[in-house]
Amino acid sequence: MKTSKELPGLEKATVIERDQHRVSRKDISPNALKVLYRLGEAGYHAFLVGGGVRDLLLGNKPKDFDVATDATPEDLKELFRNARIIGRRFKIVHIRFGREILEVTTFRAHHKPLNEIDDDVPRRQIRGLDSAHSSTGMILRDNVYGDIDEDALRRDFTVNALYYTVDGFQVLDFSSGVEDLEQRQMRVIGDPVERYKEDPVRMLRAVRFAAKLDFAIAEKSAAPINRLAHLLGSISPARLFDETLKLFTAGFAVPTFKLLQEYEVGEYLIGPTLDALDTAPHAAVRLVELALENTDSRIAEGKSVTPAFLFAALLWPVLQLRLADMQSDQQQRHQEFHDAANATIMEQLEFTAVPKRFTMASREIWELQLRLQRRNKRSIDSAFSHPRFRAAYDFLLLREEAGEDLDGLGQWWTDYQIGDTKQRGDMLAVTAKPRNRRRKRSRRKSAGN
Ligand code: ATP
Numbered sequence: 001m002k003t004s005k006e007l008p009g010l011e012k013a014t015v016i017e018r019d020q021h022r023v024s025r026k027d028i029s030p031n032a033l034k035v036l037y038r039l040g041e042a043g044y045h046a047f048l049v050g051g052g053v054r055d056l057l058l059g060n061k062p063k064d065f066d067v068a069t070d071a072t073p074e075d076l077k078e079l080f081r082n083a084r085i086i087g088r089r090f091k092i093v094h095i096r097f098g099r100e101i102l103e104v105t106t107f108r109a110h111h112k113p114l115n116e117i118d119d120d121v122p123r124r125q126i127r128g129l130d131s132a133h134s135s136t137g138m139i140l141r142d143n144v145y146g147d148i149d150e151d152a153l154r155r156d157f158t159v160n161a162l163y164y165t166v167d168g169f170q171v172l173d174f175s176s177g178v179e180d181l182e183q184r185q186m187r188v189i190g191d192p193v194e195r196y197k198e199d200p201v202r203m204l205r206a207v208r209f210a211a212k213l214d215f216a217i218a219e220k221s222a223a224p225i226n227r228l229a230h231l232l233g234s235i236s237p238a239r240l241f242d243e244t245l246k247l248f249t250a251g252f253a254v255p256t257f258k259l260l261q262e263y264e265v266g267e268y269l270i271g272p273t274l275d276a277l278d279t280a281p282h283a284a285v286r287l288v289e290l291a292l293e294n295t296d297s298r299i300a301e302g303k304s305v306t307p308a309f310l311f312a313a314l315l316w317p318v319l320q321l322r323l324a325d326m327q328s329d330q331q332q333r334h335q336e337f338h339d340a341a342n343a344t345i346m347e348q349l350e351f352t353a354v355p356k357r358f359t360m361a362s363r364e365i366w367e368l369q370l371r372l373q374r375r376n377k378r379s380i381d382s383a384f385s386h387p388r389f390r391a392a393y394d395f396l397l398l399r400e401e402a403g404e405d406l407d408g409l410g411q412w413w414t415d416y417q418i419g420d421t422k423q424r425g426d427m428l429a430v431t432a433k434p435r436n437r438r439r440k441r442s443r444r445k446s447a448g449n
């Protein structure tokens with residue numbers, strides 16, 4: 001157990017006293033408080049940091065709570081039975097309380113690449129020496145422990161580098177975090193070019209927070225993004241998938257999508273979609289917009305959104321362009337649709353590593369679009385009992401709302417679902433044949449156009 005109450009670096013903070021800010025313990029998750037108090041009792045220093053403090057200061061509800069401390073990951077493991085050390089690039093500790101996971105990080109220093117560290121500095125002064133940079137200056141591993149002021153400065157944005165302590169209830173600011181919160185802007189700590197080069201994902205984070213908080217990106221932090229966007233090409237598709245999901249499922253997909261285009265970073269995540277927007281049929285483009293609006297309103301209502309539906313929608317224009325290139329008769333249609341769906345997914349996987357369970361489901365949502373159109377009893381039964389029916393039906397409604405003329409198909413399925421057995425039987429008997437004939441005729445007509 002540590003006994004020292006001195007925390008080096010603390011003297012560099014601007015201190016905002018408890019009556020000067022709106023962070024209150026009642027808005028903090030009890031588990032986060034438990035961790036803060038337990039660490040304090042054990043003689044360590046622990047702070048709430050990151051999005052939790054930022055959002056509380058803004059009067060928003062934080063998504064999760066992050067803790068920063070001078071306890072090492074090993075200390076934390078000893079102190080909390082429910083703690084797990086995770087990550088290699090960046091060792092952090094997850095403390096699990098039921099469904100809530102608290103992320104606890106040990107104070108780290110922002111450091112120069114090792115080969116640039118002055119040889120006069122005795123190595124033992126570089127605590128927890130374990131760091132590596134790539135030849136482009138990108139941080140590969142980052143486990144050099146440091147003081148709290150150093151920890152603040154290695155964070156990405158000033159508004160993400162505010163600390164809250166339950167030992168005095170103050171907010172500590174080591175950069176211009178509070179001021180930037182008031183000015184409502186995302187400002188990179190340090191030199192933006194250098195910091196984006198270290199970790200290009202920070203450009204995506206700038207966009208994500210700007211959209212979510214309705215903040216501007218400070219001028220000097222915004223200026224180099226277009227020029228450095230290509231660095232995102234060196235980020236692993238797995239990490240880009242994680243970021244993409246965060247970008248589109250934080251409840252602000254509509255403004256995020258706009259900013260991704262404005263800053264020219266979107267093409268490294270959803271390149272095929274953005275390319276297709278210029279040439280795809282209007283209804284397919286509109287479907288993307290509507291899906292993003294839908295996603296945001298679902299999240300606002302506390303409903304879940306599935307990555308499968310999201311990708312099915314984002315890639316719909318890409319799929320439509322592929323299908324337009326194919327001209328085949330009815331028999332081959334199913335196979336071609338299948339091939340086009342596969343190719344569309346493969347194309348996306350080069351950008352983001354969408355896990356297979358999601359791509360499978362996206363493909364099912366698309367393939368059910370074909371099955372929902374066939375109105376014989378067998379295909380109706382199989383579509384209706386398909387585990388992805390609900391998503392596919394929602395997708396169908398979205399297509400119609402986007403302007404596709406599907407001959408009242410959405411309404412038909414709505415009625416079918418609410419109908420009882422007899423009504424369903426009647427619907428099958430009445431609609432199956434005439435509708436099929438009408439659809440065939442109109443298809444032939446449009447093919448001749
Ligand atoms: P939210 O959880 O609301 O999405 P957040 O700011 O808490 O936002 P996290 O990804 O949870 O974001 O990260 C927690 C904190 O860790 C951030 O606030 C920031 O201080 C720091 N951080 C995260 N990612 C980076 C990064 N790539 N570079 C520098 N600092 C980072």
Ligand code: MG
Pocket residue numbers: 050051052064065066
């Ligand atoms: Mg967070």
